Amino acid sequence: MSNLKFTLAILIFLSPAKSSHAFAGDPPENRYVKVALALADSSLSPGGHGDILITLTPADGIYINAEPTPEFSIDSGGVAITVGKVQMKTDRDAKVAPGKPMVQEFAIAPKTLPGVHSVMGTFTYYYCSDSEGWCMRYRQAVALTVIVKN
Numbered sequence: 001m002s003n004l005k006f007t008l009a010i011l012i013f014l015s016p017a018k019s020s021h022a023f024a025g026d027p028p029e030n031r032y033v034k035v036a037l038a039l040a041d042s043s044l045s046p047g048g049h050g051d052i053l054i055t056l057t058p059a060d061g062i063y064i065n066a067e068p069t070p071e072f073s074i075d076s077g078g079v080a081i082t083v084g085k086v087q088m089k090t091d092r093d094a095k096v097a098p099g100k101p102m103v104q105e106f107a108i109a110p111k112t113l114p115g116v117h118s119v120m121g122t123f124t125y126y127y128c129s130d131s132e133g134w135c136m137r138y139r140q141a142v143a144l145t146v147i148v149k150n
Contacts, residue, residue: 030138032062033127040103043147047110049083052144054102058127064096065126065135072104072142074121080106080146082121096125112148119144 033056040051052072056064064070070086083105089097096102106119121142128135 030127030140031059032129032136033058033064033125033138035123035140037123037142037144039144039146042145043149044108045149046108046112046114049105049107050146052104052106052142054086054104054123055099056096056102056125056127057099061131062127062129063098065128066090066094066096068126070096070102070123070125072121072123074106074119077120078109079112079117079148080108080119083107108146108148114148114150117146117148119146 036053036055036057038053040053044050054070054072058064066088070088072082072086074080074082086102086104088102089100091097104123119142123140123142124137125140126135126137
């Protein structure tokens with residue numbers, strides 16, 4: 001194989017997918033709800049706690065159901081674990097307040113070595129349409145980067 005073909009093959013293999021946090025078998029992007037995920041502080045110490053901020057922005061006519069409660073799970077890998085449940089603001093109809101960040105506390109494992117680590121998991125929520133009378137569950141793949149410092 002020529003050097004050019006070999007280089008091209010390597011570049012294609014290493015190219016990121018359309019979504020930086022897409023995993024094989026993930027559902028397609030949710031056209032009804034935009035999801036924004038961020039860490040309140042991306043630099044933590046071993047054993048330290050942080051918050052994942054989750055902002056859901058539903059399309060017109062769509063709302064996020066507060067029951068069943070949205071859930072955040074972190075894949076096992078030893079870097080981090082969730083602490084408690086997702087905290088959110090709701091209205092009297094058990095709907096999540098649109099555009100208001102939900103918060104999931106997490107902790108860095110005490111024996112995690114300093115450096116850059118990926119925290120991967122799944123955020124599951126239910127979204128509904130009053131006008132069409134349906135609700136759907138959606139599982140959002142999550143990949144966040146945390147810096148573990150001394």
